[in-house]
Amino acid sequence: MVYERDLNLEATELRLGLPGTVTEQSSEKQKPNSNATKSNKRSLPDMNGESEVRRENSSVSSNDKKSHSQETAPPIKTQVVGWPPIRSYRKNSLQAKKLEAEAAGLFVKVSMDGAPYLRKIDLKVYKGYPELLEVLEEMFKFKVGEYSEREGYNGSEHVPTYEDKDGDWMLVGDVPWEMFINSCKRLRIMKESEARGLGCAV
Amino acid sequence: MNYFPDEVLEHIFDFVTSQRDRNSVSQVCKPWYKIESSSRQKVFVGNCYAISPERVIERFPGLKSITLKGKPHFADFNLVPPDWGGFVYPWIEAFARNNMGLEELKLKRMIISDECLELISRSFANFKSLVLVSCEGFSTDGLAAIASNCSFLRELDLQENDVEDHRGHWLSCFPDTCTSLVSLNFACLKGDVNLAALERLVARSPNLRSLRLNHAVPLDILQKILMRAPHLVDLGVGSYVHDPDSETYNKLVTALQKCKSVRSLSGFLEAAPQCLSAFHLICPNLTSLNLSYAPGIHGTELRKLIRHCRKLQRLWILDCIGDEGLEVVASSCKDLQEIRVFPSDPFVGNAAVTEVGLVALSSGCPKLHSILYFCQQMTNAALITVAKNRPNFTRFRLCILDPTKPDAVTNQPLDEGFGAIVHSCKGLRRLSMSGRLTDRVFLYIGMYAEQLEMISIAFAGDTDEGMQYLLNGCKKLRKLEIRDCPLAMQRF
Numbered sequence: 122m123v124y125e126r127d128l129n130l131e132a133t134e135l136r137l138g139l140p141g142t143v144t145e146q147s148s149e150k151q152k153p154n155s156n157a158t159k160s161n162k163r164s165l166p167d168m169n170g171e172s173e174v175r176r177e178n179s180s181v182s183s184n185d186k187k188s189h190s191q192e193t194a195p196p197i198k199t200q201v202v203g204w205p206p207i208r209s210y211r212k213n214s215l216q217a218k219k220l221e222a223e224a225a226g227l228f229v230k231v232s233m234d235g236a237p238y239l240r241k242i243d244l245k246v247y248k249g250y251p252e253l254l255e256v257l258e259e260m261f262k263f264k265v266g267e268y269s270e271r272e273g274y275n276g277s278e279h280v281p282t283y284e285d286k287d288g289d290w291m292l293v294g295d296v297p298w299e300m301f302i303n304s305c306k307r308l309r310i311m312k313e314s315e316a317r318g319l320g321c322a323v
Numbered sequence: 324m325n326y327f328p329d330e331v332l333e334h335i336f337d338f339v340t341s342q343r344d345r346n347s348v349s350q351v352c353k354p355w356y357k358i359e360s361s362s363r364q365k366v367f368v369g370n371c372y373a374i375s376p377e378r379v380i381e382r383f384p385g386l387k388s389i390t391l392k393g394k395p396h397f398a399d400f401n402l403v404p405p406d407w408g409g410f411v412y413p414w415i416e417a418f419a420r421n422n423m424g425l426e427e428l429k430l431k432r433m434i435i436s437d438e439c440l441e442l443i444s445r446s447f448a449n450f451k452s453l454v455l456v457s458c459e460g461f462s463t464d465g466l467a468a469i470a471s472n473c474s475f476l477r478e479l480d481l482q483e484n485d486v487e488d489h490r491g492h493w494l495s496c497f498p499d500t501c502t503s504l505v506s507l508n509f510a511c512l513k514g515d516v517n518l519a520a521l522e523r524l525v526a527r528s529p530n531l532r533s534l535r536l537n538h539a540v541p542l543d544i545l546q547k548i549l550m551r552a553p554h555l556v557d558l559g560v561g562s563y564v565h566d567p568d569s570e571t572y573n574k575l576v577t578a579l580q581k582c583k584s585v586r587s588l589s590g591f592l593e594a595a596p597q598c599l600s601a602f603h604l605i606c607p608n609l610t611s612l613n614l615s616y617a618p619g620i621h622g623t624e625l626r627k628l629i630r631h632c633r634k635l636q637r638l639w640i641l642d643c644i645g646d647e648g649l650e651v652v653a654s655s656c657k658d659l660q661e662i663r664v665f666p667s668d669p670f671v672g673n674a675a676v677t678e679v680g681l682v683a684l685s686s687g688c689p690k691l692h693s694i695l696y697f698c699q700q701m702t703n704a705a706l707i708t709v710a711k712n713r714p715n716f717t718r719f720r721l722c723i724l725d726p727t728k729p730d731a732v733t734n735q736p737l738d739e740g741f742g743a744i745v746h747s748c749k750g751l752r753r754l755s756m757s758g759r760l761t762d763r764v765f766l767y768i769g770m771y772a773e774q775l776e777m778i779s780i781a782f783a784g785d786t787d788e789g790m791q792y793l794l795n796g797c798k799k800l801r802k803l804e805i806r807d808c809p810l811a812m813q814r815f
Contacts, residue, residue: 202401203806211483
């Protein structure tokens with residue numbers, strides 16, 4: 122309607138963006154927004170970190186010219202210059218704080234029944250459960266059994282458990298990784314005999 | 324009136340303080356122009372390139388105080404090239420050369436160098452006040468020059484500047500004879516400061532009423548400072564991380580008990596949420612609270628704090644307060660006049676603040692007239708309700724983080740909602756809009772927003788008819804900010 126393709130008005134449009142930037146402004150405003158109530162809450166990542174890929178995909182599709190900026194959540198790295206309109210001082214200080222929070226480790230104590238002293242590990246360093254379990258096995262010289270949702274860790278003398286924010290002792294591996302590292306306060310490697318009952322299916 | 328001697332006219336004009344009124348006075352007739360110009364002490368220049376320093380000096384030889392604005396507002400959002408300009412040096416050099424008795428300098432969005440700060444400190448013997456807002460180009464060395472040489476300095480106020488930090492010795496540069504400080508704000512400095520020098524400075528400044536610390540000032544120093552400055556009216560807390568059971572915390576409580584004059588609180592640049600109960604002591608007297616740089620304060624601790632602030636008139640907060648928190652504001656702060664809700668994560672946004680919070684504020688706060696609201700989503704229904712509840716808005720700035728998002732429930736453009744706002748709020752002077760908007764909203768604005776002076780538009784409208792409605796309708800429009808709107812520019 123406004124942008125007749127052959128005149129290529131878009132190319133000569135006066136705008137305040139820096140040269141070379143691409144704005145997310147959609148010229149096809151008459152198309153209805155089918156996704157009006159899309160929430161910005163992150164979908165819960167699952168154990169294999171698939172959500173990371175999913176998140177990337179959604180930001181890629183929102184950069185696709187065919188989809189409209191109003192249909193998808195704002196891309197993680199916005200391409201719109203100067204939006205939202207907050208002072209660069211404020212933007213920089215928020216980003217600095219965010220990076221600081223991300224850079225700070227998430228150190229938790231790890232105890233093993235029978236071991237003389239505890240260890241501490243930084244959960245932020247690991248990408249998922251397999252890596253974490255491997256490190257724990259190495260640190261405390263034990264082997265963890267096969268994990269299944271129904272039966273927990275089958276066939277080992279030791280079971281990894283953790284204390285969550287509510288003070289409850291949980292089996293490591295049940296919840297998505299992101300959720301785990303945000304709620305884990307400390308780890309405890311229990312003897313299998315004590316751990317019976319933790320891995321039972323509901 | 325021409326029969327009055329000049330001295331009488333001058334005396335009368337002394338009572339006319341507002342810039343606009345003085346401008347009007349000077350336009351009445353030549354004699355009034357002469358008298359007004361020669362007696363004007365405070366000058367405001369909204370665009371530093373609109374007039375030359377020489378012309379200002381020529382017209383206002385008695386100038387003691389000047390406010391200069393440089394880059395346009397859009398520069399705040401990286402929409403202006405970095406080499407645009409806004410240098411203050413030519414002004415200072417001209418003032419110095421002409422022996423102006425400059426006492427106060429306030430700059431906004433300008434570039435000021437260390438050399439310039441040094442020149443200021445050496446050229447004006449009575450220099451009293453330096454206020455820099457969103458400026459850049461200088462370092463703590465320039466501040467050291469000001470501290471060292473301005474013997475009668477009353478005010479050093481640095482707001483959100485980009486300052487190169489060469490570490491903290493500038494505070495030690497205030498000589499022992501400097502006892503005149505009334506206001507000191509260095510919250511935006513990123514580096515360490517000499518804490519002992521700071522304490523000594525506070526101790527010898529009996530007139531100190533406003534003090535805003537940066538993140539490098541820890542709790543135990545804050546406590547000592549408060550003991551020395553119990554008459555503070557405005558306090559910006561620096562760092563606030565500690566163990567609530569410690570002796571320092573108890574000392575802080577004692578110090579805060581003595582601070583009966585604090586009306587304005589800000590800072591908490593590094594804060595741990597469980598430590599705020601000490602401040603409940605001063606909350607009941609607060610009229611201004613700025614927690615917009617304190618992402619660590621949220622949830623129940625934040626709500627508890629706000630419940631104590633019954634006299635609050637101005638609140639700047641982050642969106643992690645959530646709709647729930649805004650409902651607490653609406654029920655506790657009946658004197659609230661201005662609120663700003665900033666995004667805590669500029670790109671992803673926090674789902675916690677929506678139209679619900681806005682409606683709650685409009686319904687609960689009868690004196691609310693100025694709002695800046697960054698949110699996830701908005702609806703026409705909410706805006707219509709807000710307009711009905713609160714026809715006294717003078718400043719209404721809404722920023723939806725997804726700039727072209729339509730009504731979250733109906734998918735319609737937000738024309739009707741903003742239309743209701745301009746129709747109901749007859750005194751509206753400033754408006755910023757976002758969300759999906761068509762020409763229709765400009766029709767409404769042109770029809771109803773008679774008092775509108777400043778409008779900011781982004782990604783809005785369809786054709787140049789929208790612009791026509793706006794420019795034909797709003798007779799008082801002074802400032803128009805517009806970006807990425809599909810309007811034919813030849814109309815300009």
